[in-house]
Amino acid sequence: MRYLFASILLLCFVSAKSQSLIKEDSVDIYISRLGWQSFAVAWTYVPQLALRGDANRLIKIKDETKIKKLVNNLADSQKTVVIHQILTHLLEPDNNAFGVTYNYGKDSRVKGCVFTYNGLQWTTDSLQKNSISQEEINKVERYWRERESR
DSSP: OHHHHHHHHHHHHHHHHHHHHHHHHHHHHHHHTOSGGGEEEEOSSSOEEEEOHHHHHHHHOOOTTHHHHHHHTTTOTTTHHHHHHHHHHHHOTTOOOEEEEEEEOTTSOEEEEEEEETTEEEEEETTOOEEOOHHHHHHHHHHHHHHHHO
């Protein structure tokens, strides 16, 4: 009987420990999979941003280390824009200023767009290739680090 009780106790401990590791690991896994494909611009009458898949999963996870982990990944130019969107959704949900400026070529066709979301700018060319400047990355990283330390 004593061994049965000890076995059940050990099983419960291992199960609880593995669940906490899964929660923490899932944040890292979802962050590692973030990129330009993690959001889209919905082109209706007014363009709007829409988060996809892993970005939405990150928002739903309850983990006190999530914000710090997101901020620590802002320097990755492939993740900066989507992490900025996630952090805004989590910490400043009423702050959703989004705009687009079109760049036209000599033939009057759209050659690219400059998007702005809450002060962060990035560009998309006519082939749908996204890019962000290092200055913009530094600016948004500084903003979130200062906000995190408050």
